[in-house]
Amino acid sequence: MSTLSELTSLQKTLNNAIDAFKAELAAQNLPEPSLNTSKPHPIDDITYLPTPAMYEARRVALASLGLLKSLIQSPYDALAANTWMTLEVAGVRLAADIKLASVLGDSEDGLSIQEIADQTCVDGIKLERVLRLLITQGWFREPKQGYFANNRLSNLIKKDQPGFHLATYMNELFNKVTVGFPEMINHPNPEFRKKNDPFHTAFQLSYKTDVAFFGAGGWLTQDPQEAVKFGLSMGAVGPTSDPGVAADFPWAEIVAEKDAIVDVGRGQGTLCCSLAVKYPQIKKFIVQDLPETKEAAESFIASKGLSDRVIFEAQDFFTPQQRKGKYVFVMQRVLHDWSTEEGAKMLKHIRDVLNEDSVLLIIDTVIQPGVVSAQGPSLTESLAKLSQNAYSPVPPPEFIPVDFGEASRIQHQINVALTALCNSFERTLPQLTEMVELGGLKIKKVNATRGWASITEVVPA
Numbered sequence: 248m249s250t251l252s253e254l255t256s257l258q259k260t261l262n263n264a265i266d267a268f269k270a271e272l273a274a275q276n277l278p279e280p281s282l283n284t285s286k287p288h289p290i291d292d293i294t295y296l297p298t299p300a301m302y303e304a305r306r307v308a309l310a311s312l313g314l315l316k317s318l319i320q321s322p323y324d325a326l327a328a329n330t331w332m333t334l335e336v337a338g339v340r341l342a343a344d345i346k347l348a349s350v351l352g353d354s355e356d357g358l359s360i361q362e363i364a365d366q367t368c369v370d371g372i373k374l375e376r377v378l379r380l381l382i383t384q385g386w387f388r389e390p391k392q393g394y395f396a397n398n399r400l401s402n403l404i405k406k407d408q409p410g411f412h413l414a415t416y417m418n419e420l421f422n423k424v425t426v427g428f429p430e431m432i433n434h435p436n437p438e439f440r441k442k443n444d445p446f447h448t449a450f451q452l453s454y455k456t457d458v459a460f461f462g463a464g465g466w467l468t469q470d471p472q473e474a475v476k477f478g479l480s481m482g483a484v485g486p487t488s489d490p491g492v493a494a495d496f497p498w499a500e501i502v503a504e505k506d507a508i509v510d511v512g513r514g515q516g517t518l519c520c521s522l523a524v525k526y527p528q529i530k531k532f533i534v535q536d537l538p539e540t541k542e543a544a545e546s547f548i549a550s551k552g553l554s555d556r557v558i559f560e561a562q563d564f565f566t567p568q569q570r571k572g573k574y575v576f577v578m579q580r581v582l583h584d585w586s587t588e589e590g591a592k593m594l595k596h597i598r599d600v601l602n603e604d605s606v607l608l609i610i611d612t613v614i615q616p617g618v619v620s621a622q623g624p625s626l627t628e629s630l631a632k633l634s635q636n637a638y639s640p641v642p643p644p645e646f647i648p649v650d651f652g653e654a655s656r657i658q659h660q661i662n663v664a665l666t667a668l669c670n671s672f673e674r675t676l677p678q679l680t681e682m683v684e685l686g687g688l689k690i691k692k693v694n695a696t697r698g699w700a701s702i703t704e705v706v707p708a
């Protein structure tokens with residue numbers, strides 16, 4: 248049992264984490280980040296991959312900060328802040344809608360609220376209230392009274408950034424879906440509550456529609472403009488995991504002697520393109536998806552100059568797999584869109600072509616529990632054992648939950664978002680095991696990466 252109080256222990260862990268984070272910045276000759284400048288920091292780039300020690304220090308710092316906030320803040324204040332949190336979400340959407348970050352640009356001194364009002368055509372007095380709320384949550388800054396400027400968060404919602412689409416389209420979609428979410432889970436009809444299909448979700452309740460969000464005849468296929476906006480907003484979430492997935496798995500080793508990587512349900516092909524750039528020795532990537540995605544996938548691949556190595560191929564993953572041979576099959580962010588039964592059907596088609604020369608990799612979040620122990624090694628101790636070359640996560644220090652609390656917030660948010668939108672979900676290890684076994688396969692190894700994704704190696708049972 249720990250001899251330190253919860254508060255003292257978390258404070259100590261936070262200090263260790265911040266010291267380790269600063270040491271990693273210094274080792275990379277990077278300045279400390281600041282919230283009082285309009286300049287982005289090099290670590291804000293979507294392709295930036297922290298060193299293993301920096302990544303772990305950040306996770307532990309976030310987990311400690313989240314818990315310390317809850318320990319120190321009055322619970323009544325926490326409840327009140329939660330109640331009106333939707334206004335912060337709406338405030339970020341408003342800022343993106345009026346292109347405020349682009350209007351503020353790189354100015355260090357900022358623009359007066361009157362200049363902002365003139366350029367955005369909204370009432371300055373009302374907007375000032377919104378901006379001061381957002382500033383409390385780290386968005387924008389007020390360099391002098393009545394003047395507002397960008398900071399490293401607000402830079403992400405400039406019109407030309409992928410984050411713009413997240414703060415507009417996705418923000419609005421989930422703002423609406425959220426309205427029907429409690430009714431979905433606690434529906435007056437007990438039969439509705441038991442449904443696991445994409446037609447009984449918060450999406451239908453909120454949008455007053457009968458169609459599913461994804462899939463043939465669904466919301467996105469009915470309106471191609473919606474599909475484009477959805478894809479653009481995913482561009483600010485999906486690729487955040489690519490650098491870790493590309494770096495933290497022995498791709499070159501596993502692909503040696505194989506004919507190609509076959510990416511099943513690949514979307515645009517961002518992961519294969521990242522892998523192709525990082526591993527020139529891997530000569531062939533096959534990107535499989537529905538035929539209607541061919542044009543978008545091929546133009547994305549061409550824009551990266553990789554058309555000679557990354558090839559699009561039409562394949563419905565609910566039909567027999569056409570590739571039989573020495574392949575590394577990959578399914579990233581695909582199974583989390585489907586029920587366990589549907590996922591198992593897709594897996595069976597891969598199992599039917601797997602042999603001793605091929606392997607399947609499932610790339611998805613593995614949801615961890617929020618259990619806390621009063622015991623655990625100190626971060627400093629764990630970091631000292633960390634390899635600089637191969638990433639492996641540190642165990643939780645005392646009082647830090649198994650899922651690292653605040654640091655896993657986005658994984659849990661997406662888990663609930665998938666539930667609300669299409670009745671699918673991110674899986675825990677037992678849930679992943681159940682689906683894999685139903686598909687006639689078994690898990691060989693789960694590999695963590697620097698990001699939300701785990702790479703699970705799967706072989707025939």
Ligand SMILES: C[S@@+](CC[C@H](N)C(=O)[O-])C[C@H]1O[C@@H](n2cnc3c(N)ncnc32)[C@H](O)[C@@H]1O
Nearest residue numbers: 485512513514536537562563564565579580581
């Ligand atoms: C959530 S996206 C994941 C895309 C990509 N794997 C990634 O990680 O970004 C799901 C993908 O599955 C594809 N898809 C949906 N139904 C499919 C089917 N029946 N056969 C093949 N692909 C399908 C969609 O077109 C989409 O590209």
